[in-house]
Amino acid sequence: MxxxxxxxxxxxxxxxxxxxxxxxxxxxxxxxxxxxxxxxxxxxxxxxxxxxxxxxxxxxxxxxxxxxxxxxxxxxxxxxxxxxxxxxxxxxxxxxxxxxxxxxxxxxxxxxxxxxxxxxxxxxxxxxxxxxxxxxxxxxxxxxxxxxxxxxxxxLTRLDHNRAKAQVADRLGVNVSDVHNVTIWGNHSSTQYPDVSHGYVTINGEKKSITEAVNDDAWLKGDFISTVQKRGAAVIAARKLSSATSAAKAIVDHVHDWVLGTPEGEWVSMAIPSDGSYGIPEGVIYSFPVTCKDGVVTIVQGLKIDDFSRNKMEVTDKELREEKQLALN
Missing domain, CATH: 3.40.50.720 (NAD(P)-binding Rossmann-like Domain)
Structure with a gap:
């Protein structure tokens, strides 16, 4: 039909x-x-x-x-x-x-x-x-x-989500489809927080946490984060134009999953109105880990947030509230 x-x-x-x-x-x-x-x-x-x-x-x-x-x-x-x-x-x-x-x-x-x-x-x-x-x-x-x-x-924070997956895949020498459940928290800006602490990777059919597989805490908390945060600027520096094809692909991914649903057990990152989850007060559009089914977006709940992550999440929340004040005034 x-x-x-x-x-x-x-x-x-x-x-x-x-x-x-x-x-x-x-x-x-x-x-x-x-x-x-x-x-x-x-x-x-x-x-x-x-x-x-x-x-x-x-x-x-x-x-x-x-x-x-x-x-x-x-x-x-x-x-x-x-x-x-x-x-x-x-x-x-x-x-x-x-x-x-x-x-x-x-x-x-x-x-x-x-x-x-x-x-x-x-x-x-x-x-x-x-x-x-x-x-x-x-x-x-x-x-x-x-x-x-x-x-x-x-x-749209799916571009950042895709970038984070790609960086992990490149680091481990695996296909990007083997990297699962990374998260982008907060703003689509240089304050965003790419978080892999709840993600996993499949290597030779075996599931491992990304943290365990990478086995380099300094990289995960340093160069990995800054690379994803500054990737847009790096593309502009290289091609003298902003990201276009990768942005288009991320748009397609975002809407596809929103309308048609995310795979079972898989989450993606979307910036949506905060409902208070993870201590982010209402009033801003904030990127969370989400699943989608029948056109409905649901924030993944129950993820443990350590002090390092909490600090990063609050920094990007603060920036969003400053932007809100400037824009609405």
């Missing part, structure tokens, strides 16, 4: 992340290879010519799952009756721009898009914010869409 068509909105659709992302969505990697979609692509007016080129490429790729493409700069047309909203477009940080300036510019963008979600979108829409500062931009959008359930909002 043919599934009902889903409407997927991507903002900033002519940008470099979306150039990698849209083909992945259109091919079925995100929502399933049997899921027909209508693509809603939103851009600012000055980028509409570039977006026309993207649409030409979608047409020329002849994706069987794509039933229609709506390319627009109009919020009503873009946000009406969407099922999934991926907010990639945001004001980038420029030379000489203070963090508060970036937050101020993006606050107005995500306020407007939150209001559009509230006015035009389905109340069941799943919203993923990618544009940085992603956690706080997500908080702003959620604030201005009060009738959409809070649990329908999330920000």
């Amino acid at each position: 043919t599934k009902p068509t889903m409407k997927v909105l991507v903002t900033g659709a002519a940008g470099q992340i979306c150039y990698s992302l849209i083909g992945m969505i259109a091919s079925g990697q995100m929502l399933g290879f049997d899921q027909p979609i209508i693509l809603h692509l939103l851009e600012v007016p000055v980028a509409m010519d570039a977006l026309k080129g993207v649409c030409m490429e979608i047409t020329d790729s002849a994706y069987p799952l794509v039933k229609k493409v709506v390319a627009t700069s109009d919020y009503q047309e873009a946000f009406t009756d969407i099922d999934v909203c991926i907010m990639v477009g945001a004001m980038p940080r420029k030379d000489g721009m203070e963090r508060k300036d970036l937050l101020e510019k993006n606050a107005s963008i995500f306020k407007g898009q939150g209001e559009a979600l509230e006015k035009y979108s389905k109340k069941s829409v799943k919203v993923l914010v990618v544009g940085n500062p992603a956690n706080t931009n997500c908080l702003i959008a959620k604030t201005y869409a009060p009738s959409i359930p809070a649990e329908n909002f999330s920000a």
Whole structure:
């Protein structure tokens, strides 16, 4: 039986992340290879010519799952009756721009898009914010869409999660699929805390804790953490552009698991509204270890938090609360 068509909105659709992302969505990697979609692509007016080129490429790729493409700069047309909203477009940080300036510019963008979600979108829409500062931009959008359930909002830390898995796999010389249950706590920023203390790795069919397998506490608490925290900057330094393909892959992973579910016994990292779990008070969008089933996100409970982890988790929580104050003021 043919599934009902889903409407997927991507903002900033002519940008470099979306150039990698849209083909992945259109091919079925995100929502399933049997899921027909209508693509809603939103851009600012000055980028509409570039977006026309993207649409030409979608047409020329002849994706069987794509039933229609709506390319627009109009919020009503873009946000009406969407099922999934991926907010990639945001004001980038420029030379000489203070963090508060970036937050101020993006606050107005995500306020407007939150209001559009509230006015035009389905109340069941799943919203993923990618544009940085992603956690706080997500908080702003959620604030201005009060009738959409809070649990329908999330920000992207799956890229950091994937980076952490890859670093462990590289260190141990195993496939990345053999690394399980790493966690990203907190903000998608240089204060994030990549935590492997509850994860495990499969080597020659045998399960071992990552801590035991790596057997190098100094690396796990030092270079590993800083490498993941600063990976985005390292990519920019190398290619003179920010992460695009890896960000697109992480977006696809995030939404795929949210909609279709995480494997049994496996958790992933998503930035979601804090509910007080692990001593992180409500009021911020904070990355937790989560499982997903039937479209519902559940924070993994009962993980032991040692003093080292607690300190790292509080540092990133503090930054998020400072961002919140700057943005909402």
